[in-house]
Amino acid sequence: MTDALILGGGLAGGAAAALLARAGKSVHLIERETGPHHKICGEFLSIEAHQHLADLGIDAQALGAVPIDRVRLISGPSQIEAALPFTALGLSRHILDEELLERAQAAGVTLERGVRVLEVAGSTVRTSHGDRVASNVLLATGKLPVREDRQEHREKDADPYVGFKMHYRLSRRAKEQLAGTVQLTLLEGGYAGLQMVEGGRANLCLIVKRSRFSRIGRNWSDMQALLASLPRGGEWLAEAEPLFDKPVTIGNLSYGMASACPSDDPVFRLGDQAGMTASLTGDGMALALRSAFIAAECLLEGKGAADYRERHRAETGLQISRAMALQRVLEQPVLRTMGIGLLRAWPGLLTHLAFATRLTQRRPEPEFGFAG
Numbered sequence: 001m002t003d004a005l006i007l008g009g010g011l012a013g014g015a016a017a018a019l020l021a022r023a024g025k026s027v028h029l030i031e032r033e034t035g036p037h038h039k040i041c042g043e044f045l046s047i048e049a050h051q052h053l054a055d056l057g058i059d060a061q062a063l064g065a066v067p068i069d070r071v072r073l074i075s076g077p078s079q080i081e082a083a084l085p086f087t088a089l090g091l092s093r094h095i096l097d098e099e100l101l102e103r104a105q106a107a108g109v110t111l112e113r114g115v116r117v118l119e120v121a122g123s124t125v126r127t128s129h130g131d132r133v134a135s136n137v138l139l140a141t142g143k144l145p146v147r148e149d150r151q152e153h154r155e156k157d158a159d160p161y162v163g164f165k166m167h168y169r170l171s172r173r174a175k176e177q178l179a180g181t182v183q184l185t186l187l188e189g190g191y192a193g194l195q196m197v198e199g200g201r202a203n204l205c206l207i208v209k210r211s212r213f214s215r216i217g218r219n220w221s222d223m224q225a226l227l228a229s230l231p232r233g234g235e236w237l238a239e240a241e242p243l244f245d246k247p248v249t250i251g252n253l254s255y256g257m258a259s260a261c262p263s264d265d266p267v268f269r270l271g272d273q274a275g276m277t278a279s280l281t282g283d284g285m286a287l288a289l290r291s292a293f294i295a296a297e298c299l300l301e302g303k304g305a306a307d308y309r310e311r312h313r314a315e316t317g318l319q320i321s322r323a324m325a326l327q328r329v330l331e332q333p334v335l336r337t338m339g340i341g342l343l344r345a346w347p348g349l350l351t352h353l354a355f356a357t358r359l360t361q362r363r364p365e366p367e368f369g370f371a372g
């Protein structure tokens with residue numbers, strides 16, 4: 001029986017594993033993928049995210065992360081640009097998540113790759129390689145639901161999102177125009193985020209509602225053609241070289257808090273399993289890391305999952321609801337037009353919005369003061 005069984009080796013699972021192992025707990029981590037892999041993500045590391053990484057002893061810039069200090073919002077023919085209220089970083093998940101898993105292993109975590117979680121039933125977990133039991137189960141399997149015996153069935157989103165991600169090599173001109181900037185292009189039923197990451201690559205991550213995707217043509221070439229045909233925001237595509245054979249894709253994506261569970265439910269839900277914030281604000285990774293810190297603190301204090309849920313909601317609830325409200329405004333054509341009009345008149349409002357949708361910063365508890 002290990003002290004903690006962690007399901008999923010993304011940012012939330014990897015960080016929780018490293019924190020608990022460094023504090024002397026025995027930790028077993030199960031990850032579905034057999035090696036480093038690309039994930040759907042804009043790869044925009046907000047200030048809170050890189051602060052948490054620094055608290056974990058990870059220097060994102062030493063891994064090649066590039067600084068981003070401006071935001072460019074594009075809607076139809078309108079383009080608004082403003083300074084970010086902090087310097088963010090661009091770093092691919094392929095590199096970042098692997099670094100975290102290596103740190104976790106170095107701290108003594110047993111990492112089991114290529115094992116799929118099939119069902120969680122309290123402290124028993126059914127996997128593709130047999131049942132596992134632990135005193136504490138931390139569910140950190142990311143964006144899509146895992147079968148659970150206790151959690152209430154979440155009502156299906158009637159029109160979920162479909163997501164794509166692709167890395168590109170840009171023309172020199174496009175690269176210069178994008179330098180230091182995260183470019184968000186609003187689409188009907190979604191948005192596309194473009195920014196530089198390490199190694200001179202650009203990351204494009206976009207989502208659209210499934211209904212809109214069906215109307216566009218239901219494939220990646222049609223999505224790219226749509227982007228290239230926009231009055232602004234897609235010109236760079238004509239000269240860009242895709243760096244993956246095919247895009248990373250996801251279907252059935254829904255945002256919002258996880259559905260309710262009974263107060264005595266023993267499972268710790270971390271990262272996107274606890275709640276998926278609107279990705280447009282680029283703070284999901286910070287939230288995933290924060291959930292790992294809160295869970296590790298609770299476990300080290302001998303507190304259970306109910307205390308964890310309460311602390312998690314108190315620290316993240318406001319950020320998630322503000323981000324969701326912003327995403328809803330930008331998705332409604334009338335509200336979007338009004339919002340863009342306001343932003344054109346006062347571009348500094350974009351800086352305020354970027355600030356207002358941040359997770360409040362906090363220092364880790366002293367037992368986690370092991371940066372470096």
Ligand SMILES: Cc1cc2nc3c(=O)[nH]c(=O)nc-3n(C[C@H](O)[C@H](O)[C@H](O)COP(=O)(O)OP(=O)(O)OC[C@H]3O[C@@H](n4cnc5c(N)ncnc54)[C@H](O)[C@@H]3O)c2cc1C
Pocket residue numbers: 007008009010011012013030031032033039040041042043044045046049115116117118140141142143146163205206207253270271272273279282283284285286288
């Ligand atoms: C379109 C989009 C763009 C985004 N852009 C940004 C951004 O720019 N900045 C930002 O901060 N956030 C962004 N986010 C949010 C961010 O990607 C997530 O919040 C973050 O990855 C959550 O981390 P996690 O550890 O919970 O899940 P993940 O990082 O998804 O990790 C989950 C892990 O669990 C594994 N796994 C899954 N299922 C199983 C299973 N059944 N068995 C075993 N293992 C399993 C997976 O392989 C994976 O390694 C974006 C999200 C979306 C949808």
